[in-house]
Amino acid sequence: MPDNKKYLGMTVYEESGGNFSRVIEEKDLNALPEGDVLIRVQYSSLNYKDALSASGNKGVSRYYPHTPGIDAAGIIEESTAPDLAPGDEVICMGYDLGMNTSGGFGQYIRVPDNWVIPKPSSLTLKETMQIGTAGFTAAQCLLAFEENNVLPSNGPVLVTGATGGAGLISCMLLVQLGYEVHALTGKTDQSPLLKELGVSKVHDRSLGMEGSDKLLLKARWAGAVDSVGGQVLANVIKSMQYDGVVTSFGNAMSADLPLNVYPFILRGVHVVGIYSAECPMERRKTVWKRLASDLYPKKLEQICSSVTLEKVSEAIEQMLAGKLVGRKLVEVDNELSAHLD
Structure with missing residues (x-):
C-alpha cells in the first residue's frame, strides 16, 4: 500500500466562538492512530452519540478535528493479529471508536485487534450496520429478559422511545418472540x-408522565425497555408488575431519576443497565451470534434507510432535531471513492 494513500472521511472542526463545522474531505492514511488492524469501511450507521460528536459535544469527543462513527463494518486490509487476516469481513463497534479514535464516517479505520469481531457468516456487512449499536443494544435487552425469566406469558411489555433505532428493533424482536x-x-x-x-398498542408519551406525584402506580408491565430516562423511566418503574424487569440504556429526556424505593421493596422490581461501548468481547460474540440467528430482526428493511457519506451531515441535523425515525445506514465506500483508488 503506498505511503501517500488517501481516503475520504468526515472531519468535524472546532471553529472560533465555540462553533463546529463538518466537511467530507480527503484524509491521509498515515494520520490514523496506531493499531493492529487496518479496515476499509464499507458501512457505518448513524447513532445519537455520533450526532453529539459531530456537533461538538465534549462529553463524547474531547478533541477536534475528529471523525465520528461508533459503528463500522468492512474488510481488513492490514493486520498484525494472528487471528485476523487481510480479506476478513469484520465488525468494529463501541470502545473508543468514533469518540476520540477516528471512526466509521471515514473509509478507513485503524484499531486494536481486541476491538474487532469477525462478521457472522449468515449476515452481510450491510445487515450488520443496519443492526448496528441500536440492534446490539436491543438484543441485550432481550437477553436481560431471558436471564430474569420475563416470559411472554407474564403479561404485556412496554418500549419507550419506540420510534428510535433501538426502540423499533426492540419492538420488532419482542413481537417476534x-x-x-x-x-x-x-x-x-x-x-x-x-x-x-406487530405492536399491540401505541401510547402517547404523555402517558409516561401521568402519576408522577405518586409513590406507586398500577402494576401494568411485566417488562420494559427504556431509552428515555427521567420522569418517564421513574413512572415506568412504578408501573411494573411484581418481579418486573426494566432495561435502561438512554437519557433522551433526562439523566435524572426522581424515584422512591417502594417499587423495589414492595414489588421486587429489577432495573438492568444496558451498555454497549465497553461490553466484554465474549458477551459481544454471544449477542452477535443471537442476532445472526433467532434474534435477527426480520423486518429490518422496513425501519432502515440509507445515506451516502456526503449526505450524512443532513441526517445528523434531522436526528438532533428529533425528526429522524428508525435506523440510518451510512454507505461509506461508494462512488465517492472511485477517484482515490
Whole structure:
C-alpha cells in the first residue's frame, strides 16, 4: 500500500466562538492512530452519540478535528493479529471508536485487534450496520429478559422511545418472540409503522408522565425497555408488575431519576443497565451470534434507510432535531471513492 494513500472521511472542526463545522474531505492514511488492524469501511450507521460528536459535544469527543462513527463494518486490509487476516469481513463497534479514535464516517479505520469481531457468516456487512449499536443494544435487552425469566406469558411489555433505532428493533424482536408489545412515543404519527411491526398498542408519551406525584402506580408491565430516562423511566418503574424487569440504556429526556424505593421493596422490581461501548468481547460474540440467528430482526428493511457519506451531515441535523425515525445506514465506500483508488 503506498505511503501517500488517501481516503475520504468526515472531519468535524472546532471553529472560533465555540462553533463546529463538518466537511467530507480527503484524509491521509498515515494520520490514523496506531493499531493492529487496518479496515476499509464499507458501512457505518448513524447513532445519537455520533450526532453529539459531530456537533461538538465534549462529553463524547474531547478533541477536534475528529471523525465520528461508533459503528463500522468492512474488510481488513492490514493486520498484525494472528487471528485476523487481510480479506476478513469484520465488525468494529463501541470502545473508543468514533469518540476520540477516528471512526466509521471515514473509509478507513485503524484499531486494536481486541476491538474487532469477525462478521457472522449468515449476515452481510450491510445487515450488520443496519443492526448496528441500536440492534446490539436491543438484543441485550432481550437477553436481560431471558436471564430474569420475563416470559411472554407474564403479561404485556412496554418500549419507550419506540420510534428510535433501538426502540423499533426492540419492538420488532419482542413481537417476534411472542410478547404483547406496547409502545410509548412522542411521534404518534408513526403508529402505522409500529402497528406494521406487530405492536399491540401505541401510547402517547404523555402517558409516561401521568402519576408522577405518586409513590406507586398500577402494576401494568411485566417488562420494559427504556431509552428515555427521567420522569418517564421513574413512572415506568412504578408501573411494573411484581418481579418486573426494566432495561435502561438512554437519557433522551433526562439523566435524572426522581424515584422512591417502594417499587423495589414492595414489588421486587429489577432495573438492568444496558451498555454497549465497553461490553466484554465474549458477551459481544454471544449477542452477535443471537442476532445472526433467532434474534435477527426480520423486518429490518422496513425501519432502515440509507445515506451516502456526503449526505450524512443532513441526517445528523434531522436526528438532533428529533425528526429522524428508525435506523440510518451510512454507505461509506461508494462512488465517492472511485477517484482515490
